[in-house]
Amino acid sequence: MTLSPSILIASLSSFLFLLIVFRLIIRNRTKPATRKHLNLPPGSFGWPLLGESLAFLRASRDGAPERFLRERVAKHGSPQVFKTSLLGERVAVLCGPAGNKFLFGNENKLVAVWWPSSVRKLFGKCLITSIGEEGKGMRKMLLTFLGPDALNRLYISAMDAVTQQHISTHWQGKEEVKVYPTMKLYTFELACRLFMSLEDPKHIEKLAFQFNIFLKGVIEIPLYFPGTRFYSAMRAAAAIRKQLVAIIKQRRVALEQKTVSPSQDLLSHLLASSDDNGRFLTEAEIINNILMLLFAGHDTSSSAITLIMKNLAELPEVYEKVFRGWS
Template identity: 35%
Template sequence: MESIFVYVLNYTTFLILIISIFILYFSVFKTKIRCSSLYNIPPGKNGWPIIGETLEYVSNNQKFVWDRMMKYSPDVFKTSIIGEKVAVLCGPSANKFIFSNETNLFKFWLPPSVAAILSVTNIDTNSSSSRLVTEELHKFLKLYSMQYLVPIMDSKAQQHLQSFWVPDNEVKVHLLAKEFTFALSCCLFLDYHKSEQVTGISEPFYVLNEGAVAMPINFPGTLYYKARKREAELRSKLVDEIRQRKIELSRKNHGGFDLLTRVLMASQENGVMIDETVVAGRIISLLFASFFTTSNTITFVIDNLAKYPHVYEKVLQEQLEIARSKEAGELLTWKDVQKMKYSWNAVCETMRLEPPAQGSFRETITDVTYAGFKIPKGWKVHWNNHSTNMDPKIFPDPEKFDPTRFESNKVPPFAFVPFGAGPRMCAGKEYTRIEILVFLHNVVTKFKLHKINPNEKVIYNPNPHPVEGLRIHIQPHEN
């Protein structure tokens, strides 16, 4: 009798839950119909209750965008992602519209689950500590700083290849690219040079990184729950590091070039009391921003060089010419990087076909009119790389890998924006460009590349990664 009662109770609870969801869904649906007629909002559909079209968006972003552009409108369509009403604006004109109205029509927006993972949920970007990090970051990424960073990046790339590539004849590029980019960021942001220092924060960071794109279910056992716990652990480690670094600076025992040292020295010079938790949170965000996009791009550049020998040969000859101009043991310089023109075209073509990030979100701060449709205040707006990168009118035969597309300024404005544009353009664009090219120089001048599985699949979550980690056979060049 007790088991029957429990069964009936559970079944009744389940029915009440289902009925409640549908009542909520249809009440919201009616509200949306009234909103549609009132606002003339963009065409599209909202998908399932609560989750909307999130799964389709995540699993194949390119197909998601182009299917809806063809079905609804090539300019703008509506959808629902992670419970938010979203207008997806498409094409170069849409990119220009968004990037030109960053302050008067839109504000930057991150999904709350991602913001929590990246320690930015409770950070006041206008606080003195946050502003200080931003100011020093911009100085750090200025041209004069880049000239100092090139030889450091070259040295780190050489050390990485000697340790993890040279001893083997087969490597998993994606894993090693992540290790290199993270170790380099730790060096330049935190002055971490020892492997145990990097490992101490890499373990929680890798879980945090995976959790940032996981389903936001904060329940014990889920990846998102583990990531939240690791975020707190990482933030605590960085707060301890900041406090220790302040003591070292007070004793004049630390004179590093890294970003954290620069922030702390600036706080002392300007008499600014910093909030260690805020600074730690900003560093976590910077580590994340410099990590997965760059490592993904390095991975797919190596993939394309292995797939297209004629492109590899052109890149190799360009890099060998630079290498021949150097004395034995001499590190790369800023001027050397500026000579890597065809190599950068190959990188750009890689980013066109496999964007390191799918795009970004904004939130409307007022009612917005675009392409004859109205987007209500509070809606999220999404610009997406695929709507331009795969447009045959902009890039003829868009499936073809062709670095010459980027010669002589052939690409129209706002048609190729892997780093965004306008006031919110990625501040680390030049940093990323140098890092990729320096790493590429060291790989191609040392190794021939052969893809072990030519049919290795690429999956999305939502960003691309090869399912086997991109297994490459490497063969040293003959002297």
């Protein structure tokens, strides 16, 4: 009897998947016994490996993440805190004003910023995943180009040029424009220009394609297995990093030949600057931080601009006031 290649591949894939699941279940069940004696809040860790991630992701994709919280607060009768398992991590969820006050009043005292393992694996060592003195050093280097003073000094003219070009290309002469997807492209174009002086539309389009795949796997169960969003995101991140390596190589040559200024953009600044101890960021750290900044300014800015345009279109009296104020 012979097996076709497709059946053989499917069988091997199924076996590997079951092996990974079995290993993770065993790992979760062999956690230190001391956890059993901890004073944990009410709640449930859900299914092995998956936890309650599917319910959380489903509520988030429906645009109602608060539904996940309300259902568990009602189920467990605990309006302040409940335990759960999300994205492969056991967590406590603090609810209400008291919980927020506790978190924001005790940052770097009783609590520290934490990201799911999917985020840490995708972004690597960068500003949001670094803590302590290392994180402070990165923050100081980045704030030179991200602080309020940098807006007028470095960005206004470039933002104006990118905006005019974007409107000319994607808006003028169009009978219909889908605002949110167009705004996502606009904010990505703008970030590429401001952070890396990248202007080639084809290069930006190639990066944007991989970046959109990357975005879908950031808040996902970190299963590195073909077919999962996290697997696709990791591969997209690798493709983006490969392109950024080439950009950095060209920029190093330009800096050595003094054909560009060390203060030209964020990339040049990170390549040419050191921290207070004289340490330069590694190439991987520079790439990770640029990837992090592309992510940080993408969906949030696109959503904000889209909602502003929606409200201005629906409220002509507000639009007129804004227009007169701008004029």
